């Protein structure tokens with residue numbers, strides 16, 4: 001064991017009103033964290049996602065991790081033991097505001113590392129992304145795969161990873177990195193250009209708007225159910241060596257065009273699928289190696305068709321009010 005469990009501890013989750021963060025918050029509460037503190041500026045997160053958590057005693061701060069004064073205030077009020085750092089602005093935002101997509105990832109993470117270096121909390125679990133690897137140079141991509149980010153979002157995430165590693169190296173802080181691949185599941189944002197492919201397609205079909213495909217849809221992704229990611233992260237917490245990173249992925253490669261077909265079939269959609277231009281910086285393939293995570297924990301994965309059906313049913317219920 002590299003660190004004590006978060007059970008009975010004060011745990012702060014940045015980005016905790018977002019998709020993965022809100023599921024993580026629920027799990028931390030269920031597992032018996034002493035107190036869970038959520039820091040989220042609601043850039044894309046929603047208070048709807050944390051209604052239950054707040055009812056169970058989680059404390060919510062609508063604050064921005066890029067402002068160190070905001071973080072300093074929160075860490076002065078609470079004796080935080082553990083931080084899970086998930087706050088970020090979605091990849092698509094980097095096509096609109098490339099500079100801030102970069103700085104949110106870097107500045108927010110460095111602000112936290114500075115607080116950790118000064119003894120304001122003990123352990124940091126930092127969320128990276130498969131996007132830091134860029135298009136595969138070899139497959140499956142393991143943790144040693146070169147980082148060749150193709151967007152400012154991914155460049156910011158890669159820089160944040162390097163910041164975590166350098167603070168471990170220089171100041172012996174207790175930090176490690178989890179690197180999820182593409183997540184899907186309930187509570188992923190469905191609104192506007194920052195929406196994930198599954199929720200936006202579900203939303204369009206529900207509103208009688210033709211769903212879209214970018215390019216031929218031959219780009220493939222490794223889709224993992226959000227509760228499986230959260231389960232892996234909480235199990236990894238005690239056993240992840242300091243300074244190391246670990247992929248959290250499946251062996252379940254799915255082409256975007258095949259995913260769309262599964263969604264259309266689930267909703268029995270008979271209308272057209274609108275073809276849009278491919279996005280230039282989209283990486284083509286993300287086939288992960290999950291050997292490391294399997295060697296560290298008992299790794300349970302939900303079959304894709306089961307997780308997808310749960311997710312699509314959840315969105316249908318949500319959109320039907």
Ligand SMILES: NC(=O)c1ccc[n+]([C@@H]2O[C@H](COP(=O)([O-])OP(=O)(O)OC[C@H]3O[C@@H](n4cnc5c(N)ncnc54)[C@H](O)[C@@H]3O)[C@@H](O)[C@H]2O)c1
Pocket residue numbers: 014015016017018019020021039040041042043044045046063064065066085086087088089090104108127128129130131157179180181182183184188189
């Ligand atoms: N969803 C995926 O498929 C995926 C894949 C790989 C890695 N990740 C990583 O997992 C983490 C969570 O991703 P997600 O899909 O839940 O994203 P999300 O966008 O749903 O959640 C991120 C949250 O951060 C908040 N936020 C943004 N900027 C902030 C700021 N400056 N200060 C405070 N809060 C801020 C947003 O409001 C949002 O609630 C991220 O670090 C992401 O890079 C996600």
